[in-house]
Amino acid sequence: MVLGCESLGQVTPAPGSPTRIQLERLLASVRSVPARSxxxxxxxxxxxxxxxxxxxxxxxxxxxxxxxxxxxxxxxxxxxxxxxxxxxxxxxxxxxxxxxxxxxxxxxxxxxxxxxxxxxxxxxxxxxxxxxxxxxxxxxxxxxxxxxxxxxxxxxxxxxxxxxKGDRTPGDWLPPARANHCFYAGKYLMAANRYGLPVTTADRDALGRVARACP
Structure with missing residues (x-):
């Protein structure tokens, strides 16, 4: 279960965090797969x-x-x-x-x-x-x-x-500090984009909710 994901309101993000628009652009540029093989x-x-x-x-x-x-x-x-x-x-x-x-x-x-x-x-x-x-x-x-x-x-x-966290991805884990969700989502998506890795459907849903809570 994603920590805090269901109750996200707008947050004051940590310094260096991407904006909602930046996250949505990153999310749009990664491909999705139904689940982790x-x-x-x-x-x-x-x-x-x-x-x-x-x-x-x-x-x-x-x-x-x-x-x-x-x-x-x-x-x-x-x-x-x-x-x-x-x-x-x-x-x-x-x-x-x-x-x-x-x-x-x-x-x-x-x-x-x-x-x-x-x-x-x-x-x-x-x-x-x-x-x-x-x-x-x-x-x-x-x-x-x-x-x-x-x-x-x-x-x-x-x-x-x-x-x-272990080897869990955003569909199953987000940082304990909600204010840092935007930062984490940005780092995750930049790594995925850099290396052509996909996100699962659950990851995309979780990251989309994070993005909508970012300024």
Whole structure:
């Protein structure tokens, strides 16, 4: 069940959120499918005997935004989103502390590398959903780029919210902070557009309701 979706009135969106018209244009440009298919074969792990279908987690070895810059994608996202960032001494990549204005809960969260699970990196368009909805047919380099795209598909977020989301899509999950629904919908649709991924009928309905509540 979509959190808060049925009772959406107009909201005051988070800074940087798209407008209703912008969201409606994005929504009109993605194709729809009736439901999420289940082709099988999704295996994220890269250990011995595992499929590693999106490449090693947070690899810098890809040709997308932030690729081949010497910093892994997780630390790149943290460095971009956190305020008051501190890096490991002598290392300009590894983020050890900072403060996150969480785009899912709307709360301010302290990040400390010793408790890294408090702030996690979310794939806005989930990898498992992408696999089911078309990425299973992509070449591996494109899947690796998608999984590490710091511009279109990665966000630093509250760890508990990320774990609650799992691989659910907008038809089943929206951020706890209603004021951030417009922002999330925009990020989801931009990732879908960028990579030619569809939305399900349930996703389209949920995103349409979000758009109508945006200024």
């Amino acid at each position: 289940r082709p099988g074969g999704y295996e994220r792990g890269c250990g011995s005997g595992q499929g590693c279908v999106f490449g090693p987690a947070w690899t810098d070895d890809h040709d997308g935004p932030g690729g081949h810059d010497g910093c892994d994608s997780r630390n790149t996202v943290l460095a971009r989103q956190l305020a008051r960032v501190s890096f490991r001494p002598g290392n300009g990549c590894v983020v050890v502390s900072g403060s996150l204005n969480d785009p899912y809960t709307g709360q301010r969260i302290a990040f400390d590398r010793a408790d890294a699970k408090a702030v996690q990196i979310d794939h806005v368009y989930p990898l498992a959903a992408a696999w089911d909805l078309g990425a299973s047919g992509w070449p591996l380099p494109l899947r690796v780029r998608f999984a590490n795209d710091v511009d279109y598909n990665l966000l630093a977020v509250d760890g508990k919210a990320n774990e609650d």
